[in-house]
Amino acid sequence: MRKEVMLSTLGLRAGYGGKPVLQGLDIEVRQGEIVAVIGRNGVGKSTLMKSLIGLVPAMEGSIVFGDRPVEHLSAFRRARLGIGYVPQGRDVFPRLTVGENIAVGGMRAGRVSEADRERVLGYFPILRERWSQRAGTMSGGQQQQLAIGRVLVANPQLILLDEPSEGIQPNIVQDIARIMVQLNADTGVTVVLVEQNIDMIRAMAQRCYVMDKGRVVAELTREDLADGEAMRRHLAV
Numbered sequence: 732m733r734k735e736v737m738l739s740t741l742g743l744r745a746g747y748g749g750k751p752v753l754q755g756l757d758i759e760v761r762q763g764e765i766v767a768v769i770g771r772n773g774v775g776k777s778t779l780m781k782s783l784i785g786l787v788p789a790m791e792g793s794i795v796f797g798d799r800p801v802e803h804l805s806a807f808r809r810a811r812l813g814i815g816y817v818p819q820g821r822d823v824f825p826r827l828t829v830g831e832n833i834a835v836g837g838m839r840a841g842r843v844s845e846a847d848r849e850r851v852l853g854y855f856p857i858l859r860e861r862w863s864q865r866a867g868t869m870s871g872g873q874q875q876q877l878a879i880g881r882v883l884v885a886n887p888q889l890i891l892l893d894e895p896s897e898g899i900q901p902n903i904v905q906d907i908a909r910i911m912v913q914l915n916a917d918t919g920v921t922v923v924l925v926e927q928n929i930d931m932i933r934a935m936a937q938r939c940y941v942m943d944k945g946r947v948v949a950e951l952t953r954e955d956l957a958d959g960e961a962m963r964r965h966l967a968v
């Protein structure tokens with residue numbers, strides 16, 4: 732049986748200052764999938780993620796999450812419905828401790844229960860070690876894990892991850908990919924991942940949309956991801 736559609740966009744147009752970056756974009760993600768969105772710099776990948784969470788308004792087209800249209804809802808409302816967003820560049824609060832960052836992430840649910848906290852620390856043990864450390868003093872890889880943990884603590888059904896590998900050492904990239912795959916297997920959480928790092932795409936994605944100039948121009952299966960030449964062509968800057 733095919734799983735239900737968790738997220739879809741139809742004819743989505745969105746951008747800045749009245750100028751669309753997304754030029755009528757269609758994607759469909761099923762419950763429990765890990766889907767990557769790849770493409771060269773500036774094609775609109777982050778704009779898509781911001782538009783899905785509601786930080787960039789839709790000018791036209793629809794975004795359906797579960798069975799409800801969300802394109803007119805605020806980012807806050809969408810987060811409450813179960814969409815977690817990890818922005819490119821991570822944006823943890825640098826002067827707050829790890830524990831305080833996690834507490835902020837849990838505000839959607841009112842407060843962080845011990846069970847939710849322990850669940851997150853089970854996946855990201857480094858956060859337990861660094862619990863009282865200020866986030867801004869940690870490495871890029873540690874901050875990325877905190878950014879994901881901060882979203883995870885609110886029990887999202889869908890996680891939007893924008894270039895988690897950016898500026899992170901290769902071994903930590905692999906660690907994060909492994910943890911996300913484990914999390915997906917354990918909880919069935921759906922993941923939409925923007926990436927340009929071939930290793931991370933291969934380690935995580937079950938399939939892949941290729942974007943160019945604000946549109947989806949190709950769809951790749953897991954088998955296609957093994958073709959190094961094609962992948963380089965789609966990602967070349």
Ligand SMILES: Nc1ncnc2c1ncn2[C@@H]1O[C@H](COP(=O)(O)OP(=O)(O)OP(=O)(O)O)[C@@H](O)[C@H]1O
Nearest residue numbers: 747748752770771772773774775776777778779819
């Ligand atoms: N806040 C903004 N105001 C105006 N234009 C913007 C803004 N953010 C992005 N853009 C423009 O929108 C286009 C798409 O940018 P976007 O950040 O979505 O690309 P991207 O695919 O995520 O690129 P990268 O791989 O470099 O992260 C680019 O031309 C960019 O200059």
Ligand SMILES: [Mg+2]
Nearest residue numbers: 776777778819
């Ligand atoms: Mg981007």
